[in-house]
Amino acid sequence: MSGFVEAAQAAEAALRELFPPTPLLRNDHLSERFGADIWLKREDLSPVRSYKIRGAFSAMRKRLEAHPESRHFVCASAGNHAQGVAFACRHFGMRGTIFMPVTTPQQKIMKTRSFGGEMVEIRLVGDIFDQSLAAAQGFCAEEGAHFLSPFDDADVIEGQASVAVEMLAQLGRAPDMVILPVGGGGLSAGVTRYLRETGAARALRYVEPAGGASLQAALAAGAPVTLSGLDSFVDGASVARIGGLTFAELRDVDPAHLLIAPENRICVTMLEMLNVEGIVLEPAGALSVDVLPNLADQVAGRTVVCVTSGGNFDFERLPEVKERAMRHQGTKKYLMLRLPQRPGALRDFLETLGPEDDIARFEYLKKTARNFGTVLIGIETARPENFETLFARIAATGFTFTDITDDDVIAGFVI
Structure with missing residues (x-):
């Protein structure tokens, strides 16, 4: 057993201090529609309604084990990582300073405050994540605090790999295909490495929003590059530059296995999941389900797991989602x-x-x-x-x- 596999399993075990495994649920509607056995790994049902709590908690836990004198943690986030860090700060009794883009939905800002309580200070800086990131890293240098990366950190990647640990245990076997959303790459890198090193990687597919396809750009260039423009609608996965550590795990992805999801089409998927299944997904959380029609011939008759990565949706955005969906249709x-x-x-x-x-x-x-x-x-x-x-x-x-x-x-x- 590799060191990474052991670390991911240890991360999964430690998470039981906070919450039980997120459900892996067969979805009858999607299974019937695509003639497949489709399961949803419901990361939208974690305590912070996204998988980000895994990496944040795991990285903070390992930092405190190695450096018990640490007292101040800093992060930059469009919302979900912020909530995970806030939750972990309160759990460990640590001070946290969280930098978020000014454009972050109010629902995510309020929930971050709720999870962190008095332990956390929120600073709204920049219009996009990468500007918040620069501000957070500069603040860390000035304050001597420890920076918790949202994705480009080995401990964070190990924590996100706990999704795969749970999934395999819950399904009882390796699925024929796993569909993973990609933002900065922490989740996709962690799950990919764990499945490969345990021999459970049958087929992997990846999906990015059209307005933030940083993995696609990196694969074309052979290294991470910074996108010249960014559409922040899919705020949980719109990152202008994929992480260096995460890309090291994803650099061998076949470009044909990377799918691009148009923002307006994602809105159609969000409304379908809400109206038909009663499942609330944020734009990034709907990515893996959104590309199922593109993979219809590949998923038919197979067992497929879609990771629904988050459900932090501000319903004040619902009119915009409906508008975009109708325009796409x-x-x-x-x-x-x-x-x-x-x-x-x-x-x-x-x-x-x-x-x-x-x-x-x-x-x-x-x-x-x-x-x-x-x-x-x-x-x-x-x-x-x-x-x-x-x-x-x-x-x-x-x-x-x-x-x-x-x-x-x-x-x-x-x-």
């Missing part, structure tokens, strides 16, 4: 309509709508021209094919319009 569009400034023009336009079409937004953007005005119109419909007939009716009536639904520049200003 093609059931909502935004038009810039050139409306004649004459009596009855609006009525004429409304008569082009079909029985399943509904106006969700109507706003004059410009009314300086004498004969025409520009109107922003949001239209929802029951089926995407309805737009083809609607657009034909609008054109036949003589109105001119521009579909700006997928124009990120214009939509960013007016939607």
Whole structure:
């Protein structure tokens, strides 16, 4: 048995001080849909509603064993690692300073405060995780505190590998396939190494959000690189640069086994899991389930484990999730309509709508021209094919319009 396997098993055993193993549950809905035996490793049901408590607790435990004089721990996090560190700080009675992006959902900030209590101070710095990370590391140097990396740390990776320890014990055998979300790489690196070193790595698939595909970039370059742009919607997995230690475990991943999940499609998956299964997943937590349609021919007839990595979802974001989901499904569009400034023009336009079409937004953007005005119109419909007939009716009536639904520049200003 390798040293890493022993360390991961020790981490899993130590975690029992805090919580029992997270459930591994067969999902009948997904199993029937894909003709497979699909199980969810429910990390969204940990005490902090994500797997991050594993690495945070394990790294703090090992630090205190080696350096019992340690009293102050610091981390940077978009939310889930912060909650794990806060929970561990209160458990061990240690002082914690947590740096989080200003854009972190309020739900994650409030829960971090709740888990840490008086032991933890939260500092909101930067717009993205990497800016918070730089601030946290600078603070550590000034204060002489110990930095707890969210992913790029050997002890953290060992702690995250405890997911695999539990999964194998609960299933009683190695699954045919494991689907892992990737952010900074701590979870995917830990689980991958454990499965490989125990001979249980049958097939592994990885998934990143389209707006934060740092592993894809690293595989292409042969080393970690910093992404030039980052979409922070999938805040639990949007990292501009994968860790060096984590990439060392993932550098041999076949690029064909890495899937990219569009942010709007993830929203469809989140709503499906909520409405059909009653499971609340945050965007990062839905990644492994989201790519099942891409793997339909590979999972059919096989035993598959999807790691649902987190459920810290702020329901104030639900309208945005619904909006993104409808746009991905093609059931909502935004038009810039050139409306004649004459009596009855609006009525004429409304008569082009079909029985399943509904106006969700109507706003004059410009009314300086004498004969025409520009109107922003949001239209929802029951089926995407309805737009083809609607657009034909609008054109036949003589109105001119521009579909700006997928124009990120214009939509960013007016939607």
